[in-house]
């Protein structure tokens with residue numbers, strides 16, 4: 236199945252053709268792949284993946300999300316499709332589509348009971364992630380967003396090794412930002428020759444609902460120096476707001492306008508950088 240012609244990285248790839256281990260499904264035509272990564276869990280990586288996908292979809296792009304967080308898959312819940320079922324043929328899996336047209340593949344959509352844990356060893360989990368790239372019929376997509384497994388372990392390595400990611404968005408919270416956890420994730424991506432689009436600082440502040448004052452909870456003094464030292468771009472800051480924590484219940488109403496106001500400038504930075 237190896238096929239450079241429909242590889243999202245074909246215009247920027249410098250690897251020799253016979254040295255590339257990436258298998259691309261010739262039936263898929265995916266233009267750009269954006270990975271969303273964090274140094275550790277719980278900082279809002281899946282939420283940011285969904286914000287990117289929804290934002291791009293609203294701009295009219297064809298968008299998919301590949302949930303590579305096999306043991307802690309939260310994309311179906313965040314997109315309110317947790318009861319949907321994946322259709323399959325002998326060779327292929329078909330992504331589930333949300334009401335607004337985002338295609339999704341997640342291990343949770345393949346499980347009968349989402350409360351059951353995935354008690355698998357690393358190599359099997361890695362093989363499943365690979366299959367989500369090679370055996371899912373994504374068809375034509377402008378953007379595929381990969382919700383990466385948290386951290387810098389085995390599965391993150393497989394994703395970087397077997398999916399042609401055009402750029403990575405790093406998500407962190409201010410408390411962890413100036414730390415070796417973020418540095419480790421950044422250095423791992425660079426060692427794997429994957430370009431980093433920039434960093435999103437999530438849960439950066441709380442917005443006072445009465446006076447709109449930005450209340451900073453964490454000390455953020457050294458962040459600019461850290462970004463400069465690591466040669467990283469800050470794509471933007473996301474406050475802690477209930478509209479984002481309730482994203483799965485949001486249809487395109489008032490809450491959506493609040494989210495758009497916060498996230499649209501960040502999305503613009505991402506699309507500009509990846510193009």
Ligand SMILES: Nc1ncnc2c1ncn2[C@@H]1O[C@H](COP(=O)(O)OP(=O)(O)OP(=O)(O)O)[C@@H](O)[C@H]1O
Nearest residue numbers: 276277278279280281282385438474475476479480
């Ligand atoms: N900006 C925000 N404002 C309010 N709540 C948020 C914000 N970002 C994330 N959350 C909430 O924080 C929790 C963790 O977010 P999320 O699941 O996206 O993190 P994660 O990094 O993907 O975690 P994991 O690695 O465990 O999958 C969720 O309950 C989410 O709703």
